[in-house]
Each structure stands twice: as C-alpha cells, then as structure tokens.
Amino acid sequence: MEGETLDGRYKLGEELGRGAHGVVYKATDLEAGAEVAVKLLRGPIQGAPEAAARLLREAQALASLWGTSVLRVHAAGPSPEGGVFVVTELVEGESLEAHLQDLAVFDDRLSSYNLLTLLDPIARALHTAHAQGLLHRDVKPANVFLVSPERGGGVRLLDFGVAPVLGAEALRASDTLRGSACYVAPEAWHDGALDHRADVYAFGALVFRALAGRPPFQGESAADLAEATQRAPRPRLSPLRADLAPEIDAWAERALAADPNQRFPYIPTLWNDLIRVMMNGRGPSADRVRQTFRLPG
Structure with a gap:
C-alpha cells in the first residue's frame, strides 16, 4: 500500500500500526501539503460503499467536537479494495493500552492522580458528544492515545464514529482478552438500540482496567465474556488497591x-463520584488529587 494515493489526494507512507479493524499509515495530503494519518478499515465493511458515506457523515457531525480531545477527522471515502479509509490528524505517542502494558511489566498501575489527569479530557469529550446525541460505541484503552511530549502532550480519543460502520458484531467478536469485547456494555451483546449509557459502562470498564491491571470481566470465548458481563457479580477493586478508599467498590x-x-x-456523574472517591484515598497521589481537583457545588 505504501506509495499508493487514495482519492487522488492522500499518498500513503510508512505503516504506523495495525489492529483488529484496520491498518494505519502515515500519509501526505497532496493538496494541503500536510502530514496526516490514514486508517484503512477492513472486515465486514468490505463491499459496502455506503459505509464510506455513513462514516463521512459521522465525521462531519464530529466537527462540533473539535477543541475537545477527540481526534480530528478530515475525510473518509471508499478504498480501492472495497473497504473504507479515514483521514485524521497525525499524532505520535502510544495508546493507553500500550502504556498500561508497560506498567504491568513492573507490576505497576496508574496512580489515582495520574489516572484522573490523563482521563479528565476524555471524560469531558464524551460528555460533550453525548450532549449532542453522539455516541462513541468503542471506548477502550486502545482508543485513548497519549501524545508524546515532543508533539505537545495531552490525550486523544480515537475512532469516534468508526464503530457504527464496523457493526456491533465485529466489536463483540474481537479479542476477548484485551480488545473491544472487554468493554462492551451488557445490553450491547444483544442487537438493538443503544444510548449513551453504553459509553458510560465502557468508560467505567476502562477506568477499572487502568486501576486493576486487567479488564473487569474476561472469558475464554465471546459467549463466556457475554455471560460474565451480564450475570457475574461486579468485581471489587479494593483488594487490589490499598491506596484507594473502600468506596471504590461501590x-x-x-x-x-x-x-x-x-x-x-451520565459521564459527569460517574467522573465526579470517582474524583470524590479518589480524594478519600491514602498516600501522596491522593494528596495531589485533593490539591488539584475540585467537585462541583
């Protein structure tokens, strides 16, 4: 694919990464003379050119979220192979999933202060999106990107608008150990209309993963994971994190x-209650939380 030009405008360069749903390339926008990222989606969208139009409509709706931590989407269209490509701003760094895996090598976890600092912009972006009737549908650590300090730092929320094109079945069928399926809300295992509370669940599962070092539910198969998500007792964090207040389990x-x-x-109610719990924790990180964060009212 390197060297190929999409839509007569986006010349593909080196491959930056690949995942369950596509491959990401560094590219050059020949009209603007700017570097961008191009994601080629694959899977059940093959042979469905209407998916490109739907994705473009989603991207246009997301223009209202510019200024938040949502990754900017510039364009979308059908790829020569019958799939879909998405053009976004180019960011450099690593995903939150990769960062958590690096910490796990040293048997470490995100501190309460670092977690709140990293995810506060994500919580705000999701709240802004939900207020405008926009759902993400695939909130997970792999879709939270930590921008390198050399590129300005901060975080980005990736793949907003991609999940409706891939379809719920593709997300549920992904890697049940670390992929999208671990963050799928219980109600999303059954086809049907979803609302913003599916994102609330996924964001809560993401926070759990960051604090515990593992997703809240796991399974050997998608069926096992679905069963656990819908019927198993909710997992506890307090046995894993003595630095957190006992209220973390509630x-x-x-x-x-x-x-x-x-x-x-709503996301703000989840987030503000998490801040409250973190303020009641112990140790230097909890001290920094109390000094930095404020609750409304």
Whole structure:
C-alpha cells in the first residue's frame, strides 16, 4: 500500500500500526501539503460503499467536537479494495493500552492522580458528544492515545464514529482478552438500540482496567465474556488497591451495573463520584488529587 494515493489526494507512507479493524499509515495530503494519518478499515465493511458515506457523515457531525480531545477527522471515502479509509490528524505517542502494558511489566498501575489527569479530557469529550446525541460505541484503552511530549502532550480519543460502520458484531467478536469485547456494555451483546449509557459502562470498564491491571470481566470465548458481563457479580477493586478508599467498590458496582438503569446516568456523574472517591484515598497521589481537583457545588 505504501506509495499508493487514495482519492487522488492522500499518498500513503510508512505503516504506523495495525489492529483488529484496520491498518494505519502515515500519509501526505497532496493538496494541503500536510502530514496526516490514514486508517484503512477492513472486515465486514468490505463491499459496502455506503459505509464510506455513513462514516463521512459521522465525521462531519464530529466537527462540533473539535477543541475537545477527540481526534480530528478530515475525510473518509471508499478504498480501492472495497473497504473504507479515514483521514485524521497525525499524532505520535502510544495508546493507553500500550502504556498500561508497560506498567504491568513492573507490576505497576496508574496512580489515582495520574489516572484522573490523563482521563479528565476524555471524560469531558464524551460528555460533550453525548450532549449532542453522539455516541462513541468503542471506548477502550486502545482508543485513548497519549501524545508524546515532543508533539505537545495531552490525550486523544480515537475512532469516534468508526464503530457504527464496523457493526456491533465485529466489536463483540474481537479479542476477548484485551480488545473491544472487554468493554462492551451488557445490553450491547444483544442487537438493538443503544444510548449513551453504553459509553458510560465502557468508560467505567476502562477506568477499572487502568486501576486493576486487567479488564473487569474476561472469558475464554465471546459467549463466556457475554455471560460474565451480564450475570457475574461486579468485581471489587479494593483488594487490589490499598491506596484507594473502600468506596471504590461501590463506585465500580454502579459504573459496571448490568442494568443500564442502575448505572451512573451520565459521564459527569460517574467522573465526579470517582474524583470524590479518589480524594478519600491514602498516600501522596491522593494528596495531589485533593490539591488539584475540585467537585462541583
């Protein structure tokens, strides 16, 4: 693919990475003379050119989120192989998933302060999107990108608008150990309409993963994972994190509730309650949380 030009405008360069749903290339926008990233989506979207139009509509709707941590989408279209390509801003760094895996090598976890600092822009972006009726549908550590300090730092939320094109089945069928399936809300295992509370669940599962070093539920198969997500007792964090206040277990139970009506209703309610719990923790990280973060009211 390197050297190929898409849509007569985007010349593909080196491959930057690949995942369950596509391959990402560094590319040059020949019209703007700027470096961009191009993601080629694959899988069940093959042979479905209408997916490109849908993705472009999603990208246009996401223009209202510019200024948040959502990765900017510049264009989308059908690829020569019958799939779909997405053109975004080019960022350099590593995913939160990769960062968590690096920490795990040393049996380490994100501190409460570092977690709140990293994910606060993501929580704000999701809240802004939900207020405009936009859902992400694939919130997970691999879709949170930590921009390198040399490129300005900060975080980006990736793949907004991609999940509807891939389809729910593709997400549920992904790697059940670390992929999208670990963050799929219980109600999303059944086809049907979803609302913002599916993102609330996924974001809660992401926080759990960052604090515990593993997703809240795992399974040898998608069926096992679906069963656990919907029926197993909600996991506890307190046995794994002595630095956190005991209330973290009640937070996790509500964030990961199988019934959407028992879940935190919105991202801000989940996030503010997490900050409150973190403020009640112990150690230097909890001290920094108390000094830095403020609760509304």
